[in-house]
Amino acid sequence: MGLLAGSTVFLITLLWGTCVVVGKCDLGPNREAVDLTNTKGFSLTGTGITTDVQTSYAARIMGLSVIPFIIAQFPKMLKTHHGQRLAVLLALITSFLLVLSYCLYQVFQPWIQRRKLAYAKHKHVISGILRHAQMQALGRLLNDDGTPNEDVIRKLFRKIDIDDSGNLSHSELHALIVGINFEELDFDKMDAVDKVMNDFDTSRNDVLEEDEFVQGMKKWLNEAKRTVPASGAFSNKFINEFHERTRQEHAQLIDKSDEAVESVENPGWCIAKAVGFLLLGAAIAAAFADPLVDAVHNFSNATHIPSFFISFIALPLATNSSEAVSAIIFASRKKQRTCSLTFSEVYGGVTMNNTLCLGVFLALIYFRNLTWDFSSEVLIILVVCVIMALFTSFRTTFPLWTCLIAYMLYPLSLVIVYILDYVFGWS
Secondary structure, eight states: OHHHHHHHHHIIIIIHHHHHHHHOEEBOTTSOBOTTOOOSTTOTTTEEEEOOHHHHHHHHHHHHTTHHHHHHHHHHHTTOOTTHHHHHHHHHHHHHHHHHHHHHHHHHSTHHHHHHHHHHHHHHHHHHHHHHHHHHSSSOSBOTTSOBOHHHHHHHHHHHOTTOSSEEOHHHHHHHHHTSOOTTOOOOHHHHHHHHHHHHOTTOSSSEEHHHHHHHHHHHHHHHHHHSOOOSSOOHHHHHHHHHHHHTTTBOOOSGGGOSOOOOSSHHHHHHHHHHHHHHHHHHHHHHHHHHHHHHHHHHHHHTOOHHHIIIIIHHHHHTHHHHHHHHHHHTTOOHHHHHHHHHHHHHHHHHIIIIIHHHHHHHHHHTTOOOOOHHHHHHHHHHHHHHHHHHHSOSEEETTHHHHHHHHHHHHHHHHHHHHHTSOOO
């Protein structure tokens, strides 16, 4: 329960606030963030991020996902032990009904699923271009210390610059994209050219100058390094590993034209494989759950730190590290679409914590006839989720000062848990 509460609080406070900081752009006259513009530094009111309205819908869904906690806690609120088992059962049923409803909503209102597809496609396009560049370059794109090799990048630029004009046109970029094998990923080549141009062309003169190409390649290489931590010398294997990690994600640069789910060949096999992976993941979790709990208890006994705080603070940082890194990387691209996608992913993660993860936990309590005694944890989840849901459900622009609210909620939650458990004796 400490891991569940800590994971939810981490996502909606520390990660949310960090994404606002790294994704901030200048706020224009209409109080909306201007893509790729960051000239006001850390102005608390002059910079911030803007998401689309669908992201606020995801925040509202996150707010509704706390209902099972309220149901399970209801007898405690009435200070009675009667009906506690019934309350756990009702909360269990409600949790899985909410999971089912959430999945059906994604099927019939597929904007969430399309955003995840766009998120994955974007990474795959980056990895494909880097791999192609590595194979075509006259040398290695990364030095031994991991820094981008600027000389090799400039050689690559001159190789792509067919007419020796000193800049890359749409037609030259199109030739580059056509020459890349994106395997099973099918997409509009000219659409991809426009997106690469939009990502690299900081001067907005509709051509890529050499310095713009170098800076764009450096940025992409640094993103690859953050995604695939390399040990030892950086080599071709590093670029290939980054591409392999994104291959199945079918990533492409994000735009409205990307948000269509492609037809799937042999859907029966895809469903069977997906179910198999789910069962395998469940088996792995079941096999390692008990040793994990033992490790937490042993570490708690050795350090005299309550096990709840270890599971509340340390474990969420480990279990959510991959999601956190991806969210921060895409927020740092400083565009409304990538910010919208990032925050939708954060809200979706909290929603699944509050429904599916809680449902499994409630099932254990009900069928093994255990006692529900998690008042402080439930209160923290309710306070944080309700505050952030109300804060994010009815607005699409978040100035930089809003990250301070999210950051303050994290230590506040720790203080509340400590006071409730060790001063008032709730646990």
